[in-house]
Amino acid sequence: MGTLYRRGTRAMTELVVAHALDSLTRDDLKSFLRLFHRSPLASKSDLLILFPSKTAAFDAAILEENDSFLKLLTRYKSSNVSHSSASFDVTHFTKLSKRERKSGEPIWGRRIRNNSTGNESARVSYGSVAGFDVEELDPENSLSGFLDHVPMSLRRWACYPMLLGRVRRNFKHVMLVDVKEFLILGDPLGRVRTQSLESVLVTRHGKRNSRVDSGVLMGGSRGIRRVCSKMLTDIVRATMHQQVKKKNPVSELGLFNQLVGNDYVLKEVNLIVSTESLGEVSSLSGSGSHNLLSKHGLIRRGKNTTLDVNSALITHLCSFPIDSTVYSECRY
Known part of the structure; x- marks a missing residue:
């Protein structure tokens, strides 16, 4: 099930599930992947991308970015370029702890028998990249009985229980993120690694806004699964109520905020609401960009x-110089 675009070098304990809405473009996806591949998270987690449907164009883009990442890893690893003059910090992928070096094989793809300890994969660390479409994880389109058209923003919640349930024994921490809306620049899961597996961190939707954002949440695997299960239940309840009362269409953001505000429903989740909103790309040009990235x-x-x-x-x-030899756009 699913498409394996890249098999990682070892078993990871963290998972990033990136969902693509219908409006996602090929360039949006490539930008997300290029920045993800530069982040420390790429050396510590597997990446799964959830699509509304099968698209060959996206497959080609992912394979292209995987190839570029591996070229960057090889070329920076063999170069003497200083960190201050590089766009790619190869140390994220080459400085492995003893536990990392001894970790098992990735759960994606066929098991590979290899008795050599001196090969290239034993000296670097990066996760697998796989893709799924909603038909694979929600074949019955479970919300179609309540809505004439089920948008990806709602249907993705019907996919998470099956996906996260299948890998619940493999990953300790999980991040759910909107590919089009967010860009990963560092190691956001570092904010929840010391928390319990029932913990879930949500962020504010914007400055001067009391709402939290449904496009990104992260935390322990148990906490994330529980939030996803409760959210799906609330979506079903709201759509049934809408049919009876003939009210306005269901708002995913509105439902998510109602859920986050219901302490009783989420009593088995250690919910952490960030007091700060996420910055926008335009703010990176300001003097506080370094602090923004580290936070x-x-x-x-x-x-x-x-x-x-x-x-x-x-x-x-x-x-x-090295990057310009890797990306095809640099040659035009």
Whole structure:
């Protein structure tokens, strides 16, 4: 089940589940992957991407970015480029702890028999990358009996119980994130690693806003599974109520905030609401950008229509000698 785009070098204990809404473009996906592959999280976690449907264009983009990542890893590893003049910190992937070096094989793909301890994969660490479409995880489209059209923002919650249930013994911490809305720049799961497996961290939707964001949440595997299960129950209840009362369409963000505000329903979850909102890409140009990255490890693309994030990113990466030999856009 699913598509394995890249088999990692070892078994990971952390999982990033990135969901793609219908409006996601190929360039949006490539930007997300390029920044994820530079983050410390790429050396510690597996990445699963959940799509609304099967799309060959996205498959090609993921394979292209995987290939670029492996080239970067090889070329930076063999170069003498200083960290201050590099866009890619290879030490995230080469400095393994004793426990990491002894960890087992990835759970994705066929088991590989290899008795050699001196091969390349034994000296680097990176996770697997796999993709699923909603038909694989929710084949019956379980919400279709309540809605004429089930948007991806709602249907993804019907996919999580099966997906996270199947891998519940493999991962300690999980992050759910919207590919189009957010970019991973650091190690956001570092904020929850010391918390219990029942803990879930949510962030505010914006400055001066009391709402929390349904596009990103992270925490212990048990806590994330419980929140997903409760959210699916609330979606079903709300859609049934909508049919009877003929009220306005169900709002995923509104339902998520109602759930977060219900202490009784989430009594088995150690809910942590961040007191700070996530910054936007435009704020990275300010003097506080370093602090922003160290605090959150991820950032929102934002609604600034004058800033083409995808173009700005590739222009930045092409300014580095090694990167410019890897990405095809740098050769035009």
